Structures are given as C-alpha cells and as structure tokens.
Amino acid sequence: MNGPAAASPEQVRIWQPAGLPGLQMMQATYVTTTFARHTHEGFGVGVIERGALGFYYRGENVVAGQGRINLVNPDEVHTGQSATEAGWTYRMFYFGAETLQRAAAEMAGRHAELPFFTSGVLDDPQLAALIRSVHLRLEDAAVPLLERQSVFLHMLTRLIARHADAPPAQRPAGREHRGIRRAMDHIAANFSEEISVDALAAVAGLSPYHFIRVFCRATGLPPHAWLMQYRARVAQAMLRRGIPIADAACGAGFADQSHLNRVFKRLFGYTPGQYSNSVQDG
Structure with missing residues (x-):
C-alpha cells in the first residue's frame, strides 16, 4: 500500500x-x-x-x-x-x-x-x-x-x-524648518490614526521623497520612526497613569499589545509590563 x-x-x-x-x-x-x-x-x-x-x-x-x-x-x-x-x-x-x-x-x-x-x-x-x-x-x-x-x-x-541607466540628478535636501514643524505637529495631533507619507508631505508643502529626506536631516529619524517613538512615549504616559497595557497599546495607535511589546523592547530595552510594574512599585 x-x-x-x-x-x-x-x-x-x-x-x-x-x-x-x-x-x-x-x-x-x-x-x-x-x-x-x-x-x-x-x-x-x-x-x-x-x-x-x-x-x-x-x-x-x-x-x-x-x-x-x-x-x-x-x-x-x-x-x-x-x-x-x-x-x-x-x-x-x-x-x-x-x-x-x-x-x-x-x-x-x-x-x-x-x-x-x-x-x-x-x-x-x-x-x-x-x-x-x-x-x-x-x-x-x-x-x-x-x-x-x-x-x-x-x-x-x-x-x-x-x-538606472540615467538616474535623475537629486534635488538638494534643504531644511524647511517650518514645514517639518507642521508635520511634527500633525503627528502629535493624529498619532493614533493611520498617517500616510502623502498626507505629511502635503502638510509640510513638499513632495513625499523630498519630505522624507528633509525630515531625516532635521530630526535624525525618518518620519515613520518618529511616529513610532511618539506613540511609545504616549503609551508610557498611559502606563504611568495605571491604564492597562492592552488599553494603552490601543490608545497609542499600536496594532495590538504584541506590537507595543516589540517597540518597547527595541526603543527602551524593557517590556511594557516591566515598565508598568516599575512605576506602580514606585
């Protein structure tokens, strides 16, 4: 058989x-x-x-x-x-x-x-x-x-x-401080929502590619990393207020608690649970 x-x-x-x-x-x-x-x-x-x-x-x-x-x-x-x-x-x-x-x-x-x-x-x-x-x-x-x-x-x-056989000459990246400030304010006001690069670039008055280059020069981080860092800080503030981890993850704009866990470990070196326990013990 x-x-x-x-x-x-x-x-x-x-x-x-x-x-x-x-x-x-x-x-x-x-x-x-x-x-x-x-x-x-x-x-x-x-x-x-x-x-x-x-x-x-x-x-x-x-x-x-x-x-x-x-x-x-x-x-x-x-x-x-x-x-x-x-x-x-x-x-x-x-x-x-x-x-x-x-x-x-x-x-x-x-x-x-x-x-x-x-x-x-x-x-x-x-x-x-x-x-x-x-x-x-x-x-x-x-x-x-x-x-x-x-x-x-x-x-x-x-x-x-x-x-490419004939790559285009790249436009020099300036600083455009006001545009970048407007984009950062937009992130702060809409951190829990899905934000597109086109939307941020429009707020800054730049093309998406030029916006990303200028934002990196001004802040040292690409826009998506800045957004993730902002969300993580919001989640930290929520945990300090005693908000449950799952609720903090949702409120700060993370996909779920597991996503928040990964970002905390990558940025801070500890988990949301460890942070929550430390502020409660204090």
Whole structure:
C-alpha cells in the first residue's frame, strides 16, 4: 500500500499590501516549473533567497544566484527556470511603470523620464539586503501605513540611483524648518490614526521623497520612526497613569499589545509590563 504523497517543494504566496495601490508581492519556491517567453506590464524586482534562477533576458541567458537581484523592465521578453537541481526561492515586487516614474520625478523635483535598467541581474549586496528587508516589513500587517510607504519609496529611489541607466540628478535636501514643524505637529495631533507619507508631505508643502529626506536631516529619524517613538512615549504616559497595557497599546495607535511589546523592547530595552510594574512599585 502506498503511503501519503510527498508534499510539493514548490510554494507560492501572492498578496497586495494595504496602502500601496498597484503593488503586488510574491514569495515563491520553484523547482521544476519553467516559465515560457512572456512579458510584464510593469516592473518586476526581486531578490534570490536560495538556489539560482536562470532566464533569457535582452538577448542573453543569465543566472541570478543567491543574494543577487533579478529585474525585468516593462514589456521585456524573458523566460524563467531553475539553474540548480534544488530550484530557487525568491521574493518579488511587481509594480506599474508609473510608480517608478513618480519616484524618479520626486528624486529630481521635476518631471523625469521612466528609468531603464540594462541588466536583468544586479550584484549589489547592500541593495539586495534592503529589498529583502522591505519585503519582510511589508509582509507584517502590524507595520504602520507611514512606514510601509516610506520604506517602499526608499527602496525604489535606491534602485534608481544605483542602477538606472540615467538616474535623475537629486534635488538638494534643504531644511524647511517650518514645514517639518507642521508635520511634527500633525503627528502629535493624529498619532493614533493611520498617517500616510502623502498626507505629511502635503502638510509640510513638499513632495513625499523630498519630505522624507528633509525630515531625516532635521530630526535624525525618518518620519515613520518618529511616529513610532511618539506613540511609545504616549503609551508610557498611559502606563504611568495605571491604564492597562492592552488599553494603552490601543490608545497609542499600536496594532495590538504584541506590537507595543516589540517597540518597547527595541526603543527602551524593557517590556511594557516591566515598565508598568516599575512605576506602580514606585
């Protein structure tokens, strides 16, 4: 009698993260699957986590091994198959041309042409680590909207700056103190709500990309980190007043108590429970 069939080593997950319209994400493992010649309407950018992907691209056969970035331009014919017996695992972003063109325009502070990438395989460990990190962050539903939008925009601009054939010259980051002060006041008044990078940039009177750069220069932190720090301080104040941890997490704008726990440990080195006990004992 035959035993149960072995589980397929091939796995695919596809999803669309909230707050980033037009973006599709995928994590997949393929072993025997082969992709026929095809194109995508938009860009595909990913990183190989394990194994190696072989594909035909722009007139040649190329291989993206572990730690390499694989990339396709819109409407560029390509294939796909394993370059090793064990297959490959990768994380992918798929997004429209208008998304990358907007990022390029924000870098330049004016209209910019759609970036083009000659190579389908990039050997850039720093950028590959960033792409994987952003993919993991966007996989976490507890990550605030402001952070999701900020890290994705940062990833796109780094890709353009480092590897586009003709990256736009970046507009110098000024200080714009009044705009940044208005954005900080907006965070303080709306900390428990989902705040978008577009909304903060509009309050500051800047484009989203320029706003993030200027905010970092002025405060030493990106806007999403400033928001998280502000929420953590609000939660501390609530705990000092004896408010239960779960209620403090909700009131300060955290997804749940577990999210508050992680942020406290990362920022302060102790848990909300430890902090609550210390102020009660005092």
